[in-house]
Amino acid sequence: MGSIRNVRPSRSNQPWIEFLDNEIANGDPQTPRHAMAKIFRRSLFSARGCLPSDAALQLDSYYHDTYLPAHPDLKDEDDKGMVAFLSGLYGVVVDLMFLIPYHHGLQYTVIDLLYELRNLPPKEIKVGGKICQIYEEEPVLELTMKEKWVVNNPTDDGDPEEVERRWLAWVNVSAFAARCIEAGFADHFEDSTIIPCMDISKALEEEHPPGIKRNCLIRVAVQYIMIAGTKICRAKIGRGKTEEQQRWLEKWKSWAEKLLELAEQNELEPGLTSEVREAHGTMVALQPHLFKFKR
Structure with missing residues:
Protein backbone atom coordinates (compact mmCIF):
# COMPACT_ATOMS: atom_id res chain seq x y z
CA MET A 1 0.00 0.00 0.00
CA ASN A 153 -31.13 1.16 0.67
CA PRO A 154 -32.53 2.35 -2.66
CA THR A 155 -36.25 2.49 -3.43
CA ASP A 156 -38.10 3.12 -6.68
CA ASP A 157 -40.12 6.02 -5.30
CA GLY A 158 -39.64 9.55 -6.57
CA ASP A 159 -38.25 11.34 -9.59
CA PRO A 160 -36.67 8.98 -12.18
CA GLU A 161 -33.37 10.87 -12.05
CA GLU A 162 -33.27 10.58 -8.27
CA VAL A 163 -34.11 6.87 -8.45
CA GLU A 164 -31.27 6.35 -10.92
CA ARG A 165 -28.89 8.30 -8.68
CA ARG A 166 -29.79 6.09 -5.71
CA TRP A 167 -29.18 2.86 -7.61
CA LEU A 168 -25.87 4.05 -9.06
CA ALA A 169 -24.78 5.09 -5.56
CA TRP A 170 -25.69 1.59 -4.33
CA VAL A 171 -23.35 0.08 -6.91
CA ASN A 172 -20.55 2.37 -5.75
CA VAL A 173 -20.88 1.66 -2.03
CA SER A 174 -21.38 -2.07 -2.63
CA ALA A 175 -18.09 -2.23 -4.51
CA PHE A 176 -16.42 -0.53 -1.55
CA ALA A 177 -18.03 -3.01 0.85
CA ALA A 178 -16.72 -5.84 -1.33
CA ARG A 179 -13.23 -4.36 -1.17
CA CYS A 180 -13.47 -4.11 2.63
CA ILE A 181 -14.43 -7.78 2.80
CA GLU A 182 -11.65 -8.83 0.41
CA ALA A 183 -9.08 -6.76 2.31
CA GLY A 184 -9.98 -8.39 5.63
CA PHE A 185 -11.41 -5.24 7.23
CA ALA A 186 -14.68 -7.11 7.87
CA ASP A 187 -13.15 -10.32 9.23
CA HIS A 188 -14.25 -9.46 12.75
CA PHE A 189 -17.82 -8.58 11.73
CA GLU A 190 -20.55 -10.85 13.11
CA ASP A 191 -21.31 -11.88 9.51
CA SER A 192 -19.76 -9.81 6.75
CA THR A 193 -21.59 -11.76 4.02
CA ILE A 194 -25.22 -11.08 5.00
CA ILE A 195 -25.73 -8.01 2.80
CA PRO A 196 -23.66 -9.33 -0.15
CA CYS A 197 -25.65 -12.57 -0.26
CA MET A 198 -28.96 -10.69 0.06
CA ASP A 199 -28.03 -8.43 -2.86
CA ILE A 200 -26.72 -11.28 -5.00
CA SER A 201 -29.94 -13.22 -4.37
CA LYS A 202 -32.03 -10.19 -5.24
CA ALA A 203 -30.19 -9.79 -8.54
CA LEU A 204 -29.97 -13.43 -9.61
CA GLU A 205 -33.00 -15.13 -8.04
CA GLU A 206 -35.71 -12.50 -8.56
CA GLU A 207 -37.17 -11.27 -11.83
CA HIS A 208 -36.76 -7.57 -12.64
CA PRO A 209 -37.84 -5.71 -15.78
CA PRO A 210 -35.06 -4.26 -17.96
CA GLY A 211 -33.89 -0.87 -16.77
CA ILE A 212 -31.56 0.93 -14.41
CA LYS A 213 -32.64 -1.04 -11.32
CA ARG A 214 -32.01 -4.40 -12.98
CA ASN A 215 -28.67 -3.28 -14.40
CA CYS A 216 -27.51 -1.95 -11.03
CA LEU A 217 -28.64 -5.03 -9.11
CA ILE A 218 -26.71 -7.24 -11.51
CA ARG A 219 -23.65 -4.99 -11.31
CA VAL A 220 -23.78 -5.06 -7.50
CA ALA A 221 -23.90 -8.86 -7.61
CA VAL A 222 -20.97 -9.21 -10.01
CA GLN A 223 -18.86 -6.73 -8.02
CA TYR A 224 -19.36 -8.75 -4.85
CA ILE A 225 -18.49 -11.95 -6.70
CA MET A 226 -15.47 -10.62 -8.58
CA ILE A 227 -13.97 -8.70 -5.67
CA ALA A 228 -15.01 -10.70 -2.60
CA GLY A 229 -16.08 -14.01 -4.12
CA THR A 230 -13.31 -15.98 -2.44
CA LYS A 231 -14.23 -14.69 1.02
CA ILE A 232 -17.97 -15.22 0.43
CA CYS A 233 -17.39 -18.75 -0.85
CA ARG A 234 -15.17 -19.61 2.11
CA ALA A 235 -17.66 -18.20 4.63
CA LYS A 236 -20.79 -19.81 3.22
CA ILE A 237 -19.53 -23.05 1.66
CA GLY A 238 -16.25 -23.85 3.39
CA ARG A 239 -15.55 -27.51 2.68
CA GLY A 240 -19.18 -28.20 1.84
CA LYS A 241 -19.62 -30.86 4.52
CA THR A 242 -22.64 -29.60 6.48
CA GLU A 243 -26.23 -29.43 5.25
CA GLU A 244 -26.09 -25.64 5.39
CA GLN A 245 -22.91 -25.60 3.31
CA GLN A 246 -24.50 -27.97 0.78
CA ARG A 247 -27.45 -25.62 0.43
CA TRP A 248 -25.04 -22.78 -0.28
CA LEU A 249 -23.28 -24.96 -2.86
CA GLU A 250 -26.58 -25.36 -4.71
CA LYS A 251 -27.19 -21.65 -4.48
CA TRP A 252 -23.68 -20.97 -5.78
CA LYS A 253 -24.33 -23.20 -8.78
CA SER A 254 -27.70 -21.58 -9.53
CA TRP A 255 -26.15 -18.10 -9.30
CA ALA A 256 -23.41 -19.07 -11.74
CA GLU A 257 -25.94 -20.57 -14.16
CA LYS A 258 -28.01 -17.38 -14.03
CA LEU A 259 -24.93 -15.30 -14.82
CA LEU A 260 -24.16 -17.51 -17.82
CA GLU A 261 -27.76 -17.18 -18.99
CA LEU A 262 -27.59 -13.39 -18.71
CA ALA A 263 -24.30 -13.29 -20.63
CA GLU A 264 -25.58 -15.55 -23.43
CA GLN A 265 -28.80 -13.57 -23.83
CA ASN A 266 -26.60 -10.59 -24.72
CA GLU A 267 -29.34 -8.13 -23.70
CA LEU A 268 -27.28 -6.15 -21.21
CA GLU A 269 -25.07 -3.17 -21.97
CA PRO A 270 -21.67 -4.30 -23.34
CA GLY A 271 -19.65 -3.35 -20.27
CA LEU A 272 -22.06 -5.13 -17.95
CA THR A 273 -22.13 -8.24 -20.12
CA SER A 274 -18.34 -8.55 -19.87
CA GLU A 275 -18.52 -8.13 -16.08
CA VAL A 276 -21.19 -10.84 -15.91
CA ARG A 277 -18.94 -13.21 -17.87
CA GLU A 278 -16.02 -12.44 -15.58
CA ALA A 279 -18.14 -13.04 -12.47
CA HIS A 280 -19.33 -16.36 -13.90
CA GLY A 281 -15.72 -17.36 -14.50
CA THR A 282 -14.86 -16.46 -10.92
CA MET A 283 -17.64 -18.65 -9.55
CA VAL A 284 -16.62 -21.59 -11.72
CA ALA A 285 -12.97 -21.23 -10.72
CA LEU A 286 -13.87 -21.24 -7.02
CA GLN A 287 -16.07 -24.37 -7.24
CA PRO A 288 -15.06 -26.14 -10.49
CA HIS A 289 -16.45 -29.55 -9.47
CA LEU A 290 -19.99 -28.14 -9.69
CA PHE A 291 -19.77 -27.58 -13.43
CA LYS A 292 -19.43 -29.98 -16.34
CA PHE A 293 -17.57 -28.86 -19.44
CA LYS A 294 -17.88 -30.21 -22.96
CA ARG A 295 -14.64 -30.86 -24.83
Whole structure:
Protein backbone atom coordinates (compact mmCIF):
# COMPACT_ATOMS: atom_id res chain seq x y z
CA MET A 1 0.00 0.00 0.00
CA GLY A 2 0.97 3.63 0.23
CA SER A 3 1.37 4.54 -3.44
CA ILE A 4 -0.07 7.68 -5.01
CA ARG A 5 -2.58 6.78 -7.71
CA ASN A 6 -3.22 9.04 -10.70
CA VAL A 7 -6.86 9.64 -9.87
CA ARG A 8 -7.11 13.43 -10.42
CA PRO A 9 -9.37 13.92 -7.38
CA SER A 10 -9.43 17.70 -7.19
CA ARG A 11 -11.80 18.64 -10.03
CA SER A 12 -14.34 20.92 -8.39
CA ASN A 13 -17.28 19.52 -10.38
CA GLN A 14 -16.90 16.06 -8.92
CA PRO A 15 -19.70 15.18 -6.47
CA TRP A 16 -17.28 13.86 -3.85
CA ILE A 17 -15.41 17.17 -3.86
CA GLU A 18 -18.68 19.07 -3.56
CA PHE A 19 -19.64 16.80 -0.67
CA LEU A 20 -16.42 17.51 1.23
CA ASP A 21 -16.60 21.25 0.54
CA ASN A 22 -20.21 21.30 1.79
CA GLU A 23 -19.27 19.39 4.95
CA ILE A 24 -16.48 21.89 5.63
CA ALA A 25 -18.66 24.92 4.95
CA ASN A 26 -21.78 23.82 6.81
CA GLY A 27 -20.74 21.17 9.34
CA ASP A 28 -20.19 21.72 13.05
CA PRO A 29 -16.50 22.71 13.44
CA GLN A 30 -16.41 21.10 16.89
CA THR A 31 -17.11 17.58 15.63
CA PRO A 32 -14.69 14.87 14.46
CA ARG A 33 -16.72 14.54 11.25
CA HIS A 34 -15.94 18.15 10.31
CA ALA A 35 -12.24 17.57 11.02
CA MET A 36 -12.24 14.37 8.96
CA ALA A 37 -13.76 16.20 5.98
CA LYS A 38 -11.06 18.90 6.20
CA ILE A 39 -8.24 16.35 6.41
CA PHE A 40 -9.58 14.34 3.48
CA ARG A 41 -10.03 17.48 1.38
CA ARG A 42 -6.48 18.71 1.89
CA SER A 43 -4.81 15.31 1.64
CA LEU A 44 -6.14 12.54 -0.61
CA PHE A 45 -8.66 14.83 -2.33
CA SER A 46 -6.48 17.88 -2.96
CA ALA A 47 -5.01 18.94 -6.29
CA ARG A 48 -1.57 17.67 -5.25
CA GLY A 49 -2.76 14.63 -3.34
CA CYS A 50 -0.64 12.78 -0.82
CA LEU A 51 0.36 9.29 0.18
CA PRO A 52 -2.32 7.31 2.02
CA SER A 53 0.28 6.76 4.74
CA ASP A 54 0.59 10.55 5.20
CA ALA A 55 -3.19 10.95 5.30
CA ALA A 56 -3.39 8.19 7.94
CA LEU A 57 -0.86 10.05 10.10
CA GLN A 58 -2.84 13.28 9.77
CA LEU A 59 -6.06 11.55 10.84
CA ASP A 60 -4.45 9.83 13.79
CA SER A 61 -2.58 12.99 14.83
CA TYR A 62 -5.83 14.97 14.89
CA TYR A 63 -7.15 12.62 17.57
CA HIS A 64 -4.05 12.90 19.79
CA ASP A 65 -3.03 16.53 19.13
CA THR A 66 -6.39 18.30 18.73
CA TYR A 67 -9.41 16.25 19.73
CA LEU A 68 -8.22 14.90 23.09
CA PRO A 69 -6.62 18.17 24.28
CA ALA A 70 -9.88 19.98 23.47
CA HIS A 71 -11.88 17.44 25.49
CA PRO A 72 -9.67 16.48 28.47
CA ASP A 73 -12.58 14.74 30.22
CA LEU A 74 -12.48 12.02 27.51
CA LYS A 75 -9.33 10.58 29.04
CA ASP A 76 -11.46 9.22 31.87
CA GLU A 77 -13.88 7.45 29.51
CA ASP A 78 -13.43 3.76 28.63
CA ASP A 79 -13.18 4.53 24.91
CA LYS A 80 -11.29 7.82 25.44
CA GLY A 81 -13.53 9.50 22.86
CA MET A 82 -12.41 7.07 20.17
CA VAL A 83 -15.93 5.92 19.23
CA ALA A 84 -16.98 9.48 18.36
CA PHE A 85 -13.70 10.00 16.49
CA LEU A 86 -14.08 6.77 14.51
CA SER A 87 -17.76 7.48 13.82
CA GLY A 88 -16.71 10.76 12.21
CA LEU A 89 -13.99 9.05 10.20
CA TYR A 90 -16.01 6.09 8.94
CA GLY A 91 -19.10 8.22 8.40
CA VAL A 92 -17.21 10.45 5.97
CA VAL A 93 -15.55 7.43 4.31
CA VAL A 94 -18.81 5.59 3.63
CA ASP A 95 -20.64 8.73 2.50
CA LEU A 96 -17.82 9.37 0.03
CA MET A 97 -18.12 5.82 -1.29
CA PHE A 98 -21.73 6.41 -2.30
CA LEU A 99 -20.42 9.18 -4.57
CA ILE A 100 -17.17 7.75 -5.96
CA PRO A 101 -17.79 5.41 -8.95
CA TYR A 102 -17.21 1.73 -8.28
CA HIS A 103 -14.36 1.59 -10.81
CA HIS A 104 -12.66 4.86 -9.81
CA GLY A 105 -9.11 4.78 -8.44
CA LEU A 106 -10.12 6.79 -5.38
CA GLN A 107 -11.94 3.73 -4.03
CA TYR A 108 -8.63 1.88 -3.99
CA THR A 109 -6.90 4.90 -2.47
CA VAL A 110 -9.31 4.92 0.48
CA ILE A 111 -8.75 1.18 0.93
CA ASP A 112 -5.02 1.98 1.01
CA LEU A 113 -5.73 4.56 3.72
CA LEU A 114 -7.54 1.99 5.87
CA TYR A 115 -4.56 -0.34 5.46
CA GLU A 116 -2.21 2.42 6.58
CA LEU A 117 -4.31 3.15 9.66
CA ARG A 118 -3.89 -0.50 10.62
CA ASN A 119 -0.14 -0.17 10.23
CA LEU A 120 0.06 2.56 12.88
CA PRO A 121 1.30 1.55 16.36
CA PRO A 122 -1.50 -0.53 17.93
CA LYS A 123 -3.74 1.14 20.50
CA GLU A 124 -6.37 -0.54 22.66
CA ILE A 125 -9.62 0.89 24.02
CA LYS A 126 -12.64 -0.54 25.80
CA VAL A 127 -15.96 -0.47 23.92
CA GLY A 128 -19.06 -2.04 25.44
CA GLY A 129 -16.96 -3.67 28.13
CA LYS A 130 -14.65 -5.35 25.62
CA ILE A 131 -11.02 -4.53 24.91
CA CYS A 132 -10.40 -3.97 21.21
CA GLN A 133 -7.71 -2.55 18.99
CA ILE A 134 -8.60 0.60 17.07
CA TYR A 135 -8.63 0.46 13.27
CA GLU A 136 -8.34 -3.33 13.57
CA GLU A 137 -11.11 -4.94 15.62
CA GLU A 138 -13.29 -2.15 16.98
CA PRO A 139 -17.01 -2.35 16.09
CA VAL A 140 -17.45 1.18 14.74
CA LEU A 141 -16.85 0.42 11.06
CA GLU A 142 -19.40 -2.40 11.15
CA LEU A 143 -22.00 -0.28 12.95
CA THR A 144 -21.45 2.65 10.58
CA MET A 145 -21.83 0.49 7.48
CA LYS A 146 -25.00 -1.18 8.79
CA GLU A 147 -26.58 2.18 9.61
CA LYS A 148 -25.72 3.61 6.19
CA TRP A 149 -27.07 0.49 4.44
CA VAL A 150 -30.41 0.73 6.23
CA VAL A 151 -30.86 4.45 5.60
CA ASN A 152 -29.70 4.44 1.98
CA ASN A 153 -31.13 1.16 0.67
CA PRO A 154 -32.53 2.35 -2.66
CA THR A 155 -36.25 2.49 -3.43
CA ASP A 156 -38.10 3.12 -6.68
CA ASP A 157 -40.12 6.02 -5.30
CA GLY A 158 -39.64 9.55 -6.57
CA ASP A 159 -38.25 11.34 -9.59
CA PRO A 160 -36.67 8.98 -12.18
CA GLU A 161 -33.37 10.87 -12.05
CA GLU A 162 -33.27 10.58 -8.27
CA VAL A 163 -34.11 6.87 -8.45
CA GLU A 164 -31.27 6.35 -10.92
CA ARG A 165 -28.89 8.30 -8.68
CA ARG A 166 -29.79 6.09 -5.71
CA TRP A 167 -29.18 2.86 -7.61
CA LEU A 168 -25.87 4.05 -9.06
CA ALA A 169 -24.78 5.09 -5.56
CA TRP A 170 -25.69 1.59 -4.33
CA VAL A 171 -23.35 0.08 -6.91
CA ASN A 172 -20.55 2.37 -5.75
CA VAL A 173 -20.88 1.66 -2.03
CA SER A 174 -21.38 -2.07 -2.63
CA ALA A 175 -18.09 -2.23 -4.51
CA PHE A 176 -16.42 -0.53 -1.55
CA ALA A 177 -18.03 -3.01 0.85
CA ALA A 178 -16.72 -5.84 -1.33
CA ARG A 179 -13.23 -4.36 -1.17
CA CYS A 180 -13.47 -4.11 2.63
CA ILE A 181 -14.43 -7.78 2.80
CA GLU A 182 -11.65 -8.83 0.41
CA ALA A 183 -9.08 -6.76 2.31
CA GLY A 184 -9.98 -8.39 5.63
CA PHE A 185 -11.41 -5.24 7.23
CA ALA A 186 -14.68 -7.11 7.87
CA ASP A 187 -13.15 -10.32 9.23
CA HIS A 188 -14.25 -9.46 12.75
CA PHE A 189 -17.82 -8.58 11.73
CA GLU A 190 -20.55 -10.85 13.11
CA ASP A 191 -21.31 -11.88 9.51
CA SER A 192 -19.76 -9.81 6.75
CA THR A 193 -21.59 -11.76 4.02
CA ILE A 194 -25.22 -11.08 5.00
CA ILE A 195 -25.73 -8.01 2.80
CA PRO A 196 -23.66 -9.33 -0.15
CA CYS A 197 -25.65 -12.57 -0.26
CA MET A 198 -28.96 -10.69 0.06
CA ASP A 199 -28.03 -8.43 -2.86
CA ILE A 200 -26.72 -11.28 -5.00
CA SER A 201 -29.94 -13.22 -4.37
CA LYS A 202 -32.03 -10.19 -5.24
CA ALA A 203 -30.19 -9.79 -8.54
CA LEU A 204 -29.97 -13.43 -9.61
CA GLU A 205 -33.00 -15.13 -8.04
CA GLU A 206 -35.71 -12.50 -8.56
CA GLU A 207 -37.17 -11.27 -11.83
CA HIS A 208 -36.76 -7.57 -12.64
CA PRO A 209 -37.84 -5.71 -15.78
CA PRO A 210 -35.06 -4.26 -17.96
CA GLY A 211 -33.89 -0.87 -16.77
CA ILE A 212 -31.56 0.93 -14.41
CA LYS A 213 -32.64 -1.04 -11.32
CA ARG A 214 -32.01 -4.40 -12.98
CA ASN A 215 -28.67 -3.28 -14.40
CA CYS A 216 -27.51 -1.95 -11.03
CA LEU A 217 -28.64 -5.03 -9.11
CA ILE A 218 -26.71 -7.24 -11.51
CA ARG A 219 -23.65 -4.99 -11.31
CA VAL A 220 -23.78 -5.06 -7.50
CA ALA A 221 -23.90 -8.86 -7.61
CA VAL A 222 -20.97 -9.21 -10.01
CA GLN A 223 -18.86 -6.73 -8.02
CA TYR A 224 -19.36 -8.75 -4.85
CA ILE A 225 -18.49 -11.95 -6.70
CA MET A 226 -15.47 -10.62 -8.58
CA ILE A 227 -13.97 -8.70 -5.67
CA ALA A 228 -15.01 -10.70 -2.60
CA GLY A 229 -16.08 -14.01 -4.12
CA THR A 230 -13.31 -15.98 -2.44
CA LYS A 231 -14.23 -14.69 1.02
CA ILE A 232 -17.97 -15.22 0.43
CA CYS A 233 -17.39 -18.75 -0.85
CA ARG A 234 -15.17 -19.61 2.11
CA ALA A 235 -17.66 -18.20 4.63
CA LYS A 236 -20.79 -19.81 3.22
CA ILE A 237 -19.53 -23.05 1.66
CA GLY A 238 -16.25 -23.85 3.39
CA ARG A 239 -15.55 -27.51 2.68
CA GLY A 240 -19.18 -28.20 1.84
CA LYS A 241 -19.62 -30.86 4.52
CA THR A 242 -22.64 -29.60 6.48
CA GLU A 243 -26.23 -29.43 5.25
CA GLU A 244 -26.09 -25.64 5.39
CA GLN A 245 -22.91 -25.60 3.31
CA GLN A 246 -24.50 -27.97 0.78
CA ARG A 247 -27.45 -25.62 0.43
CA TRP A 248 -25.04 -22.78 -0.28
CA LEU A 249 -23.28 -24.96 -2.86
CA GLU A 250 -26.58 -25.36 -4.71
CA LYS A 251 -27.19 -21.65 -4.48
CA TRP A 252 -23.68 -20.97 -5.78
CA LYS A 253 -24.33 -23.20 -8.78
CA SER A 254 -27.70 -21.58 -9.53
CA TRP A 255 -26.15 -18.10 -9.30
CA ALA A 256 -23.41 -19.07 -11.74
CA GLU A 257 -25.94 -20.57 -14.16
CA LYS A 258 -28.01 -17.38 -14.03
CA LEU A 259 -24.93 -15.30 -14.82
CA LEU A 260 -24.16 -17.51 -17.82
CA GLU A 261 -27.76 -17.18 -18.99
CA LEU A 262 -27.59 -13.39 -18.71
CA ALA A 263 -24.30 -13.29 -20.63
CA GLU A 264 -25.58 -15.55 -23.43
CA GLN A 265 -28.80 -13.57 -23.83
CA ASN A 266 -26.60 -10.59 -24.72
CA GLU A 267 -29.34 -8.13 -23.70
CA LEU A 268 -27.28 -6.15 -21.21
CA GLU A 269 -25.07 -3.17 -21.97
CA PRO A 270 -21.67 -4.30 -23.34
CA GLY A 271 -19.65 -3.35 -20.27
CA LEU A 272 -22.06 -5.13 -17.95
CA THR A 273 -22.13 -8.24 -20.12
CA SER A 274 -18.34 -8.55 -19.87
CA GLU A 275 -18.52 -8.13 -16.08
CA VAL A 276 -21.19 -10.84 -15.91
CA ARG A 277 -18.94 -13.21 -17.87
CA GLU A 278 -16.02 -12.44 -15.58
CA ALA A 279 -18.14 -13.04 -12.47
CA HIS A 280 -19.33 -16.36 -13.90
CA GLY A 281 -15.72 -17.36 -14.50
CA THR A 282 -14.86 -16.46 -10.92
CA MET A 283 -17.64 -18.65 -9.55
CA VAL A 284 -16.62 -21.59 -11.72
CA ALA A 285 -12.97 -21.23 -10.72
CA LEU A 286 -13.87 -21.24 -7.02
CA GLN A 287 -16.07 -24.37 -7.24
CA PRO A 288 -15.06 -26.14 -10.49
CA HIS A 289 -16.45 -29.55 -9.47
CA LEU A 290 -19.99 -28.14 -9.69
CA PHE A 291 -19.77 -27.58 -13.43
CA LYS A 292 -19.43 -29.98 -16.34
CA PHE A 293 -17.57 -28.86 -19.44
CA LYS A 294 -17.88 -30.21 -22.96
CA ARG A 295 -14.64 -30.86 -24.83
